[in-house]
Amino acid sequence: MPLKINFLKIMLKTNSNVIQREAVVVKFVGDSGDGMQLTGTLFSDTAALAGLDLATFPDYPAEIRAPHNTIAGVSGFQVHVGAKKIETTGDLCDVLVAMNPASLKSNLKWAKPGATIIVDQDSFEEASYKKAGYTVNPLEDGSLSSYNLVKAPITSFTRGVLKEKGIDNKTADKSKNMFALGIMYHLFGWSFKGTYEFFDKKFKNKPTVIESNKTVLEAGYSYADTVEALASVYQVGKAAIPPGRYRNITGNVATAWGFLAAAERSGRPIFLGSYPITPATEILIELAKYKSLGAKVFQAEDEIAGICSAIGASYTGSLALTTTSGPGLSLKSEAIGLAVMTELPLVIVDVQRGGPSTGLPTKSEQSDLYQALFGRNGECPAVVVAASTSANCFYFAYMAAKIAMEHMTPVILLTDGYLGNGSQLFRIPKAADLPAIHPPLAKPNDPDYQPYRRDPETLVRKWALPGTEGLRHRIGGLEKEDGIGNISTDPLNHQKMVDLRDAKVQKVADYIPLQEVAGEKEGDLLVVSWGGTLGAVQEAVEIMQAKGEKVSHAHFSYIMPLPKNTAEVLSGFKKILVCELNSGQFVNYLKMKHHGYNYMQYNKVQGLPFTVNELTQVLTQIQEEK
Amino acid sequence: MINKQNYTIERSSVELTKEDFVSDQMVKWCPGCGSHAILSSVANVFPKLGYRKENIMMVSGIGCSSRFPYYVNTYGIHGIHGRAAAISSGVKIANPHLSVWMATGDGDSLAIGGNHFIHTIRRNIDINIVLFNNQIYGLTKGQYSPTTPMGSVTKTSPQGTIEHPFNPGELVLGAQGTFFARSPDSNPRLMTEIMFEAAKHDGTSIIEILENCVIFADRTHDAVTNKENRDDRQIILRNGDPMLFGKNKDKGIRLNGTRLEVITIGQNGMTEDDVLVHDMYEQDPGLHLMLAKMSYPHFPVAMGVIRAAIYPTYDDMVEEQITYAKQTSKIRSVDDLLNSGDTWEIN
Numbered sequence: 001m002p003l004k005i006n007f008l009k010i011m012l013k014t015n016s017n018v019i020q021r022e023a024v025v026v027k028f029v030g031d032s033g034d035g036m037q038l039t040g041t042l043f044s045d046t047a048a049l050a051g052l053d054l055a056t057f058p059d060y061p062a063e064i065r066a067p068h069n070t071i072a073g074v075s076g077f078q079v080h081v082g083a084k085k086i087e088t089t090g091d092l093c094d095v096l097v098a099m100n101p102a103s104l105k106s107n108l109k110w111a112k113p114g115a116t117i118i119v120d121q122d123s124f125e126e127a128s129y130k131k132a133g134y135t136v137n138p139l140e141d142g143s144l145s146s147y148n149l150v151k152a153p154i155t156s157f158t159r160g161v162l163k164e165k166g167i168d169n170k171t172a173d174k175s176k177n178m179f180a181l182g183i184m185y186h187l188f189g190w191s192f193k194g195t196y197e198f199f200d201k202k203f204k205n206k207p208t209v210i211e212s213n214k215t216v217l218e219a220g221y222s223y224a225d226t227v228e229a230l231a232s233v234y235q236v237g238k239a240a241i242p243p244g245r246y247r248n249i250t251g252n253v254a255t256a257w258g259f260l261a262a263a264e265r266s267g268r269p270i271f272l273g274s275y276p277i278t279p280a281t282e283i284l285i286e287l288a289k290y291k292s293l294g295a296k297v298f299q300a301e302d303e304i305a306g307i308c309s310a311i312g313a314s315y316t317g318s319l320a321l322t323t324t325s326g327p328g329l330s331l332k333s334e335a336i337g338l339a340v341m342t343e344l345p346l347v348i349v350d351v352q353r354g355g356p357s358t359g360l361p362t363k364s365e366q367s368d369l370y371q372a373l374f375g376r377n378g379e380c381p382a383v384v385v386a387a388s389t390s391a392n393c394f395y396f397a398y399m400a401a402k403i404a405m406e407h408m409t410p411v412i413l414l415t416d417g418y419l420g421n422g423s424q425l426f427r428i429p430k431a432a433d434l435p436a437i438h439p440p441l442a443k444p445n446d447p448d449y450q451p452y453r454r455d456p457e458t459l460v461r462k463w464a465l466p467g468t469e470g471l472r473h474r475i476g477g478l479e480k481e482d483g484i485g486n487i488s489t490d491p492l493n494h495q496k497m498v499d500l501r502d503a504k505v506q507k508v509a510d511y512i513p514l515q516e517v518a519g520e521k522e523g524d525l526l527v528v529s530w531g532g533t534l535g536a537v538q539e540a541v542e543i544m545q546a547k548g549e550k551v552s553h554a555h556f557s558y559i560m561p562l563p564k565n566t567a568e569v570l571s572g573f574k575k576i577l578v579c580e581l582n583s584g585q586f587v588n589y590l591k592m593k594h595h596g597y598n599y600m601q602y603n604k605v606q607g608l609p610f611t612v613n614e615l616t617q618v619l620t621q622i623q624e625e626k
Numbered sequence: 627m628i629n630k631q632n633y634t635i636e637r638s639s640v641e642l643t644k645e646d647f648v649s650d651q652m653v654k655w656c657p658g659c660g661s662h663a664i665l666s667s668v669a670n671v672f673p674k675l676g677y678r679k680e681n682i683m684m685v686s687g688i689g690c691s692s693r694f695p696y697y698v699n700t701y702g703i704h705g706i707h708g709r710a711a712a713i714s715s716g717v718k719i720a721n722p723h724l725s726v727w728m729a730t731g732d733g734d735s736l737a738i739g740g741n742h743f744i745h746t747i748r749r750n751i752d753i754n755i756v757l758f759n760n761q762i763y764g765l766t767k768g769q770y771s772p773t774t775p776m777g778s779v780t781k782t783s784p785q786g787t788i789e790h791p792f793n794p795g796e797l798v799l800g801a802q803g804t805f806f807a808r809s810p811d812s813n814p815r816l817m818t819e820i821m822f823e824a825a826k827h828d829g830t831s832i833i834e835i836l837e838n839c840v841i842f843a844d845r846t847h848d849a850v851t852n853k854e855n856r857d858d859r860q861i862i863l864r865n866g867d868p869m870l871f872g873k874n875k876d877k878g879i880r881l882n883g884t885r886l887e888v889i890t891i892g893q894n895g896m897t898e899d900d901v902l903v904h905d906m907y908e909q910d911p912g913l914h915l916m917l918a919k920m921s922y923p924h925f926p927v928a929m930g931v932i933r934a935a936i937y938p939t940y941d942d943m944v945e946e947q948i949t950y951a952k953q954t955s956k957i958r959s960v961d962d963l964l965n966s967g968d969t970w971e972i973n
Contacts, residue, residue, distance in 0.1 A: 049970060194968075247969040261960045271720045273712075290963065291948045292955030296719055301745035305712035308705065308742075312685070312716025315703055316724070320716070338706050428969060431960040466683050466701035466717075466724055467636075474649075474684075474695045476704025486651065487696065 017232035023082030025090030030099030040077025051238035087535035091611035122155035182220020251390035251419035252282035258397025266437035273309035279417035280351035363607025364418035388534035445470035451485030519552030526573035540615035660811030660837035691758035694729035708739025762843035795918025
């Protein structure tokens with residue numbers, strides 16, 4: 001087999017039309033059952049092995065298997081690969097692989113002008129293109145003439161090569177996606193090695209499946225090569241990635257692993273109480289795998305039981321977590337109040353999706369910020385932190401756990417569906433290099449122990465674990481007397497406790513990094529963003545800076561409390577443009593905390609991420625108005 | 627003293643007394659409230675368990691009953707309305723070395739917390755749940771609850787309730803409960819006895835106390851619990867004993883076809899041999915359900931331990947899975963995890 005690959009590689013080199021590219025965006029789309037997620041994943045893994053940087057995003061329907069060949073059933077996977085640092089999953093794609101008419105119909109708008117479109121022409125039968133909403137066959141009516149259209153007979157060729165091996169059509173159709181992948185490997189000139197290893201491992205006990213997948217993959221490659229279906233092939237160089245050991249990781253997996261790391265470094269056992277909800281469920285699934293690391297994962301009967309079981313576990317000394325998305329965060333509100341009142345460490349992860357109500361479960365938004373900041377009864381401050389890339393979900397999960405335990409407070413970690421499901425290269429850290437975590441455990445028989453006696457510096461109370469001698473105490477949701485912790489309805493004590501709870505959370509600002517600015521500290525325009533929009537905003541600002549515009553960028557990850565130098569950062573600019581995927585929640589929060597600046601806002605609430613292109617246009621317009 | 631099968635709770639090296647569990651907080655229940663007697667029974671039972679006092683944990687939700695944790699000197703959480711079972715579940719799973727006790731009421735566990743209540747029971751997590759059933763919302767001052775008898779006039783049912791009440795025993799057994807016991811608040815000896823049995827039981831134990839609320843539902847259980855009639859209207863079940871009751875122990879419960887029936891010994895040719903013998907360990911819940919459902923005036927109300935069936939507990943199985951995973955998995959540390967699967971070096 002390896003001989004054949006080398007042979008093909010030699011053939012590739014003879015192809016005269018090679019386009020050098022710094023980055024390419026590829027989107028695989030097809031019917032839910034066409035295996036697009038796997039195809040995209042294998043493509044990205046191979047890109048990574050070839051030394052490219054990358055970011056991926058799966059785009060799948062809420063339905064498990066919507067009716068065959070309908071728009072509702074289209075499943076997609078976008079991959080952005082490059083020889084440069086890849087910040088986003090890409091606005092529009094250079095290559096669109098469409099396995100059926102419905103997927104072409106719904107995704108053509110995401111293709112760049114002149115993009116290469118590879119379709120399975122066998123799937124464009126009258127019944128199926130009509131089901132997708134076309135009246136005439138789009139492959140024949142000239143409507144795609146401005147694109148580089150490649151009509152590949154994917155179904156018939158796949159069936160053909162497998163028929164020789166005695167495999168029936170129905171079984172053969174399951175390997176169609178590998179034919180498409182083979183075409184792509186030819187387009188990029190990549191090796192089959194990683195994908196072969198995947199087959200060998202995945203189908204260990206099914207040699208026929210291994211063989212048929214390899215056969216079809218090679219057939220796709222040979223097809224592209226021999227019929228010269230592609231007008232040109234890409235050559236993307238290796239990215240200048242800092243040396244180290246790498247892996248590909250999704251935001252949800254990175255979140256789960258960040259917590260496991262925090263548990264290990266703090267010496268506290270880990271407990272997750274959670275209820276499945278899109279797009280947060282993968283964190284629950286991931287943590288459930290690691291009982292060998294002592295992870296106790298409780299799939300509760302509902303969202304409320306998820307957080308309440310975590311509060312119980314927290315009281316006993318666990319790093320306690322609950323994971324959810326917007327609607328689930330609503331259900332957890334009262335219990336977050338209990339964690340605020342009892343001053344117990346707890347991390348609540350909200351993988352944001354489109355809202356309100358059930359909203360757009362599989363789409364992404366930043367519209368839960370108000371809920372995270374304010375969505376509780378009473379004066380109820382909690383720390384709010386937001387991850388900004390799929391890979392740094394690891395770091396922010398770690399930091400959320402560190403802050404929760406060291407400051408005895410609930411911390412809400414905001415990620416989103418885009419970060420959670422998307423993947424990126426992740427440089428593997430050593431656990432020992434992560435910042436130390438020191439939970440404030442009370443010592444046995446401490447004569448001074450009182451449930452609400454506080455560290456004068458941090459205002460943090462001690463964590464007294466059941467089973468410890470001499471520390472028996474009761475806490476709860478009723479207001480408590482400062483220090484001693486008995487129930488108290490005294491008016492002045494309540495005022496004092498309200499102030500103390502707030503001051504304790506504000507003090508966290510002393511322990512988080514200062515806000516950084518990308519670019520000059522002073523200028524015409526400061527672009528502000530937070531959370532999952534980092535990549536697109538950063539890239540747009542870099543484009544403006546390259547044009548010589550005095551535009552800088554501040555991306556916030558610590559939301560409550562804000563970094564101590566926030567006012568200083570804001571004061572250096574004539575205009576402050578806050579870009580976010582909601583109707584203006586962070587800009588209004590900034591106005592409340594730091595009023596008097598010239599705030600502007602750019603918002604989008606479509607369940608979609610920002611594109612670099614739209615942001616560049618907005619920034620250009622603002623700069624032209626000055 | 628209790629000897630649990632698995633994951634033993636650490637024993638006290640000294641003999642404890644009731645005083646070890648007295649808290650310094652003023653008990654604020656109404657004079658005459660049944661909760662005082664329940665508190666006293668709990669304080670009597672705790673030293674008998676033989677556990678270290680630091681290994682006992684009290685959890686509650688909201689309502690009159692739920693002030694309980696403040697009145698016993700143990701570790702404790704006073705939670706939020708209806709969620710005590712979920713909090714207790716987290717406590718027990720996270721630390722199986724604690725003896726977890728939960729104080730709750732008919733509103734807290736059967737209305738707002740119904741979901742957590744049934745799922746905790748279904749999982750058979752080793753928690754001892756004392757259900758204060760006074761058939762009324764006391765703390766919010768007199769609205770009907772899920773156990774208020776149909777037709778009762780309360781503040782929110784001026785013409786009488788039109789809801790079919792829960793029988794907690796029926797609910798517990800329907801949720802695959804492994805332990806259910808009942809006692810009136812007026813029988814401290816029986817309360818202490820069944821609390822001890824509950825603590826011995828591995829799994830979720832429900833202890834229903836028929837409690838009197840002197841203010842809003844006074845004498846709600848009176849027909850069954852008053853001194854005059856109680857011997858004829860209650861049957862105290864004890865494992866291995868024939869189901870006899872009445873002042874002269876001359877009445878009994880027998881199975882007639884598929885139904886229970888009250889018989890009088892010596893009448894219609896009935897002898898003690900016709901009377902059922904109680905087997906609380908029986909796995910099949912059929913008879914236990916019939917016993918739990920017996921109600922006045924057709925039957926005596928069953929008191930004592932009705933069911934104590936042995937099933938694996940959730941918390942034991944969690945520990946077993948973790949032990950197994952630790953023995954067999956290659957991933958022993960976060961560094962192992964981070965470097966597992968597909969990784970590659972970039973130079």
